[in-house]
Amino acid sequence: MAQIESGIEGIVLDEAVTVSLTELTQLCGANGRAIELMVIEGVLRPQGGQPGDWRFSGEEVRRARRAVRLQHDLDLNLAGAALALDLLDELDRLRERLRALERQLGETRAPQ
Amino acid sequence: MQYKDYYKTLGVARNASQDEIKRAYRRLARKFHPDVSKEANAEARFKEVNEANEVLHDPEKRAAYDALGSNWRAGQDFRPPPGAAGNRNFHFDPNETADFSDFFASVFGRAFRSDNRETRRRRGQDQSIKIVIDLEDAYRGATRQLKLDVQETAADGSRTTRSRTLNVRIPEGVTQGRQIRLAGQGAAGLNGGPSGDLYLEIEIAPHRHFTPDGKDILLRLPIAPWEAALGASVTVPTLGGSVSLKIPAGSQSGQKMRLKGRGLPGNPPGDTLVVLEIVAPPANTEAAREAYRLMAERLNFNPRAELGV
Numbered sequence A: 001m002a003q004i005e006s007g008i009e010g011i012v013l014d015e016a017v018t019v020s021l022t023e024l025t026q027l028c029g030a031n032g033r034a035i036e037l038m039v040i041e042g043v044l045r046p047q048g049g050q051p052g053d054w055r056f057s058g059e060e061v062r063r064a065r066r067a068v069r070l071q072h073d074l075d076l077n078l079a080g081a082a083l084a085l086d087l088l089d090e091l092d093r094l095r096e097r098l099r100a101l102e103r104q105l106g107e108t109r110a111p112q
Numbered sequence B: 001m002q003y004k005d006y007y008k009t010l011g012v013a014r015n016a017s018q019d020e021i022k023r024a025y026r027r028l029a030r031k032f033h034p035d036v037s038k039e040a041n042a043e044a045r046f047k048e049v050n051e052a053n054e055v056l057h058d059p060e061k062r063a064a065y066d067a068l069g070s071n072w073r074a075g076q077d078f079r080p081p082p083g084a085a086g087n088r089n090f091h092f093d094p095n096e097t098a099d100f101s102d103f104f105a106s107v108f109g110r111a112f113r114s115d116n117r118e119t120r121r122r123r124g125q126d127q128s129i130k131i132v133i134d135l136e137d138a139y140r141g142a143t144r145q146l147k148l149d150v151q152e153t154a155a156d157g158s159r160t161t162r163s164r165t166l167n168v169r170i171p172e173g174v175t176q177g178r179q180i181r182l183a184g185q186g187a188a189g190l191n192g193g194p195s196g197d198l199y200l201e202i203e204i205a206p207h208r209h210f211t212p213d214g215k216d217i218l219l220r221l222p223i224a225p226w227e228a229a230l231g232a233s234v235t236v237p238t239l240g241g242s243v244s245l246k247i248p249a250g251s252q253s254g255q256k257m258r259l260k261g262r263g264l265p266g267n268p269p270g271d272t273l274v275v276l277e278i279v280a281p282p283a284n285t286e287a288a289r290e291a292y293r294l295m296a297e298r299l300n301f302n303p304r305a306e307l308g309v
Helices: A021-028 A032-041 A058-074 A078-104 B006-010 B018-032 B042-056 B059-066 B102-108 B135-140 B225-230 B286-298
Strands: A004-009 B127-133 B142-153 B159-170 B179-182 B198-204 B210-213 B216-223 B232-236 B243-247 B256-259 B272-278
Touching: A021 A032, A021 A058, A032 A058, A032 A078, A058 A078, A058 B018, A058 B179, A078 B210, A078 B216, B006 B018, B006 B042, B018 B042, B042 B059, B042 B102, B059 B102, B127 B135, B127 B142, B135 B198, B135 B210, B159 B179, B159 B198, B216 B225, B216 B232, B225 B232, B225 B272, B243 B256
Parallel strands: A004 B159, B127 B198, B216 B272
Antiparallel strands: B142 B159, B179 B198, B210 B216, B232 B243, B256 B272
């Protein structure tokens, strides 16, 4: 009989959560320089002026992790990963909007 | 264990050139990359493609694989011939090969088995899984039981699969596509290294009435023609229970009304967006037909005036 591990609480990576540069490097397995390059490229937009003051939102943690994976797995350079990331985000938004619109039009019937 | 036909996985001939293998791998990696692909089993396919490429892209490993012979079929029961490749020192990055198949391990060994440098502590891999929850659970929060198969690698490279059951608390107000990070619940580390993290990606199941759009909730609200024309106070369902909504006189189909703060909880909470939809009553009784005839007679109304006809 397997034991059930209870009471496990996670952190929702939303806008309410922010992490520092050091924390972000641990979360996405990239070094500080790689993160700085992503900020310069405009992939990530942290709050705060100097790298030491940077705060990244939970949404940016997700973007950073995705950018690191895309660069590594598909051998993309940073500009290519940035473009893919923007297009994927756009695709996610459009899919959600499409789903909402399809629901709104659900009752529309073809003319008889 | 089962034999793996790496050529078949990449869809290339056994005598394919290294360039052909690279092209096939690149194409399949883009197709099945879990961040890009919407294919149902993208993650598993991506792993298989990577494993095949790890072997075939390197002429030395490819030669060792080819030396097993060409009579094997994918899925056939496989026992490694003694000394086939076990004594060779192949180089792998354990981060890349940790979740490759037992077949792979039996032919090539685990990199950290043959390489002293790999006795150092190493953090376990992050893992991510998608979970589907109902919209009501997203609104109220819920506890979900997750069953995970965890592969554990001992210091000598042998592996066992252990089943874990986790009770995970899903906080209220999560939205479509959000990730929840469970620190230290991913794959176990090596040589005493820390465990990786587990990421849960939230997918919200379609709901009969409500359509989420981020933290907002869309609701099509059917109303009678006279409620739209004369104004009315109607009862509207929301995730938090029914509320009363005042429809202004002269409303039309497609008009939106916002119930502030009646969407998914948060700071700030989302809204419920009510889209009015005028529904014509059926003319299935003489009285109903009479009422429609009366309207046709009394109302000087051309719904197609804007079309110029």
